Amino acid sequence: MLNNKIKFNLLLLASFLTVSPVFAAKSAEAVKALKPALAPVTGLKAQDMPYDVGGAVLLTWDAEAAAPEGTLYRVFVSSLEAGGWLQTAAFASGEKMSKDMGLPFWAWKARGGMHALNVELNNIYGDFKDGPVFHFKITKVKGTVAAESETASSATVSNWFRLDRLNNLVLLIVIIVIFFWAVSHARRKGLFIRRIAGLDAIDEAIGRATEMGKPIFYVPGIGSMGSISTIASAFILGEVSKKVAQYDSQIKVPHYDPIVMTVCKEVVKQSYMEAGRPDSYREDINHFVSADQFSYAASVDGMISREKPAACFYMGYFMAESLLLAEVGATSGAIQIAGTDVEHQLPFFFTACDYTLIGEELYAAGAYLSKEPMLLSALKVQDFGKLVVMVSVFFGMILVALGAKFGWDGFVQGLLHLFRNY
Amino acid sequence: MKLIKKQIPLAIVFITGVLTLVSYYVPNKTSVNYIETMNKWENIVVAFAFLLGLVSLFFSHYHKLKKKADGWGYSIFVFVGFFAIVIPAYVSGGKQMTDAGLTPLGWSFKYIYNALSGTMFAVLAFYIVSTAYRSFRIKSMQAFVLFVAAFILILGKVPLGQMIWDAVLGWTGAGVNNVIDWIMQVPAVAGKRGIMIGISIGAIVTSLKIIFGIEKQYMGKD
Numbered sequence: 001m002l003n004n005k006i007k008f009n010l011l012l013l014a015s016f017l018t019v020s021p022v023f024a025a026k027s028a029e030a031v032k033a034l035k036p037a038l039a040p041v042t043g044l045k046a047q048d049m050p051y052d053v054g055g056a057v058l059l060t061w062d063a064e065a066a067a068p069e070g071t072l073y074r075v076f077v078s079s080l081e082a083g084g085w086l087q088t089a090a091f092a093s094g095e096k097m098s099k100d101m102g103l104p105f106w107a108w109k110a111r112g113g114m115h116a117l118n119v120e121l122n123n124i125y126g127d128f129k130d131g132p133v134f135h136f137k138i139t140k141v142k143g144t145v146a147a148e149s150e151t152a153s154s155a156t157v158s159n160w161f162r163l164d165r166l167n168n169l170v171l172l173i174v175i176i177v178i179f180f181w182a183v184s185h186a187r188r189k190g191l192f193i194r195r196i197a198g199l200d201a202i203d204e205a206i207g208r209a210t211e212m213g214k215p216i217f218y219v220p221g222i223g224s225m226g227s228i229s230t231i232a233s234a235f236i237l238g239e240v241s242k243k244v245a246q247y248d249s250q251i252k253v254p255h256y257d258p259i260v261m262t263v264c265k266e267v268v269k270q271s272y273m274e275a276g277r278p279d280s281y282r283e284d285i286n287h288f289v290s291a292d293q294f295s296y297a298a299s300v301d302g303m304i305s306r307e308k309p310a311a312c313f314y315m316g317y318f319m320a321e322s323l324l325l326a327e328v329g330a331t332s333g334a335i336q337i338a339g340t341d342v343e344h345q346l347p348f349f350f351t352a353c354d355y356t357l358i359g360e361e362l363y364a365a366g367a368y369l370s371k372e373p374m375l376l377s378a379l380k381v382q383d384f385g386k387l388v389v390m391v392s393v394f395f396g397m398i399l400v401a402l403g404a405k406f407g408w409d410g411f412v413q414g415l416l417h418l419f420r421n422y
Numbered sequence: 423m424k425l426i427k428k429q430i431p432l433a434i435v436f437i438t439g440v441l442t443l444v445s446y447y448v449p450n451k452t453s454v455n456y457i458e459t460m461n462k463w464e465n466i467v468v469a470f471a472f473l474l475g476l477v478s479l480f481f482s483h484y485h486k487l488k489k490k491a492d493g494w495g496y497s498i499f500v501f502v503g504f505f506a507i508v509i510p511a512y513v514s515g516g517k518q519m520t521d522a523g524l525t526p527l528g529w530s531f532k533y534i535y536n537a538l539s540g541t542m543f544a545v546l547a548f549y550i551v552s553t554a555y556r557s558f559r560i561k562s563m564q565a566f567v568l569f570v571a572a573f574i575l576i577l578g579k580v581p582l583g584q585m586i587w588d589a590v591l592g593w594t595g596a597g598v599n600n601v602i603d604w605i606m607q608v609p610a611v612a613g614k615r616g617i618m619i620g621i622s623i624g625a626i627v628t629s630l631k632i633i634f635g636i637e638k639q640y641m642g643k644d
Contacts, residue, residue, distance in 0.1 A: 258468075267639060346617070360621055363628045
C-alpha cells in the first residue's frame with residue numbers, strides 16, 4: 001500500500017517535471033501575445049525654453065514614424081535626483097509636434113519627425129526661481145503596456161531677447177528711421193497735407209458758438225492718460241481752446257479721469273496764454289464729473305440739455321456712452337464733431353454727429369491744427385506705414401495664392417511668419 | 423526753471439518710454455518687474471489724483487450753490503448722492519454683504535447706484551432707434567449702401583423677414599442668412615481691418631512723437 005503511494009508520488013513528480021517547462025513556455029507566449037513589446041521614447045532632450053521669462057523647459061524627442069493607434073505620451077517631471085515624479089502632460093502620439101510650436105522660422109527650426117513640448121514649471125511648482133535642475137522622463141503607454149524613456153535634465157533661465165519678435169523689431173526700426181527722415185525733411189521743405197473736413201469744421205463750430213453766445217462742450221471721453229486717443233484728444237483740446245480764447249468764446253471740458261483733467265488744465269491754460277488771453281482763463285473750464293461711465297454720461301447729458309451748447313466735440317476714448325452723449329447733443333441742435341479710435345463706436349458717431357474723425361485722423365488732428373512742420377511730418381510717417389501695409393497686403397495676397405496653387409507650403413508659411421505677431 | 427519744467431520731464435518721458443518699448447522685446451524678469459513696478463506706481467498716482475478730482479467736483483458745485491448759478495439746484499444732488507454712498511460705506515465698514523444680508527452700503531449700491539446705472543444703459547435702446555431712423559435717411563450713395571446693408575440685416579433677423587426674403591428672392595438660391603454672413607464677414611471685416619490698421623500705425627507714430635519729445639503740448643509749449 002505504502003509502495004503504491006510512493007510510486008504514485010514519484011510518477012506525479014516525474015510527469016510534473018516533464019510537463020512544467022512546456023506550460024511555462026506556453027504561459028510566456030500567451031503573455032507575450034497579450035502584451036506586445038513597446039519601444040520606449042528615444043532622443044529625449046531637455047533644454048531651457050528659449051525667448052521666455054524663465055520657468056519653462058523645452059522637451060524634444062523623436063516621433064515614431066508609425067506609432068500604434070491609441071498610443072499616449074505621459075510626461076513626468078521631478079525636482080529630485082531620484083523619485084518624486086509628477087505628471088505634467090499627457091497627449092496622443094500625433095500631437096505636440098515640432099512644427100506646432102508657434103514660433104517663426106528664424107527662431108525655431110521646425111523638424112518633421114520630432115515632438116516638442118513646452119513644460120511650464122510655474123504651473124507645477126508654483127512660484128519658483130530659475131536655477132535648479134529638473135529631471136524629465138516620458139512614458140509611452142498603449143493600453144496596459146508602458147515603456148519608460150531615459151531621463152533628461154535641464155535648468156531654466158530668464159532670457160534677454162525675444163528673437164521671435166525680430167520681425168516686429170525690424171519694422172519698428174524702419175519706422176523710426178523714416179520718422180526721423182520725415183522730421184528732418186519737414187524742417188527743410190514744407191509738406192502737403194490733405195484736408196480733413198472734420199477739422200476744417202472746427203473753426204466754423206467755434207465761430208458759430210461765438211455768434212450765438214453759447215458755450216462749446218469738449219468731451220475727452222473715458223480713457224486714461226495712458227490711452228493714445230486721450231493723448232491725441234489733449235492735443236486737439238489745446239488747439240480748440242486757443243481758438244476759443246482768440247474768439248473770446250466759452251469752453252467747458254467735463255472730465256471722467258482726474259489725471260486727464262490735470263493735464264488738460266495745463267493744456268488749456270497754456271493755450272489761453274498763447275492766444276494772449278490769460279485773463280479769460282478760468283479754473284472751472286476743466287472740471288471733474290465722475291469716474292463712473294454712466295454717471296459721467298448722465299451728468300454731461302444733463303449739462304448739454306440745460307445749456308444747449310452751440311458746438312460739441314467728442315474726442316478720445318468712448319464706449320457705450322458715445323451714443324448717449326452724441327444723441328443728446330444732436331437733439332440740442334449743436335454742431336457736433338467726434339473722433340475716436342474705438343472702431344465699434346464709430347457708427348454711432350457717424351449717425352449722430354456732423355463730422356467724425358476715424359481713428360488715425362484723431363491722432364493726426366493735433367498736428368493738422370497746429371500746422372507745425374515737425375508735427376506734420378509725423379503724418380507722412382503714418383502715410384508711409386499705410387503704403388507699406390497696402391503693398392504688403394497686395395503682394396502677400398498674390399504670393400500666398402500662388403503658393404497655395406503650386407504647393408509651396410514652406411514658402412507660404414515663411415511669408416505668413418513674417419507678418420505675424422508673436 | 424526751463425530745466426525743471428521742460429528738460430527733466432522730457433528726459434523722464436524719453437527714458438520711461440524707451441524702457442517700456444524695450445521691455446516688449448526683453449522677456450527677462452528684470453523687464454517684467456519693471457513693468458509691474460510702473461503699473462503699481464500708476465495705481466498709486468491714480469488714487470491720489472482721484473482726491474484731486476473730488477476736490478474739483480466739490481469746489482465746482484459749491485461755487486454754483488454759493489452764486490446761485492443757473493441749475494444750482496442740481497448741485498445739491500451731487501452732495502446728496504455723495505453722502506448717500508459715503509455714510510453707508512462708513513457705517514458698513516466698506517462691506518456690501520454680511521451674514522445678516524445686505525449692509526447699508528450694499529443697499530445703497532443695489533437700490534440707488536445700480537438702478538440709476540441700469541436706467542442710463544436702458545436709455546441707449548431708445549437712442550439707438552432714433553439714431554437708426556436718422557441714418558436711414560438716404561442723402562448720399564454711402565447712406566444708401568448703409569441702408570441696404572442694415573435693411574437686409576434687420577430682415578434676416580426676424581422670421582417674417584426670412585419668409586418675405588424666401589418668397590421674393592428665394593429663386594436666387596441665396597438664403598438671407600448667407601447674405602448676412604457675407605456682409606458681416608467680408609465688407610464689414612474689411613472696413614474694420616482698414617480702420618484698425620490706420621489706428622495701429624497712428625498709435626505707433628503718436629507714441630514715437632511723445633517718446634522723442636517732438637510732441638510736448640501736454641506739458642505746455644514754452
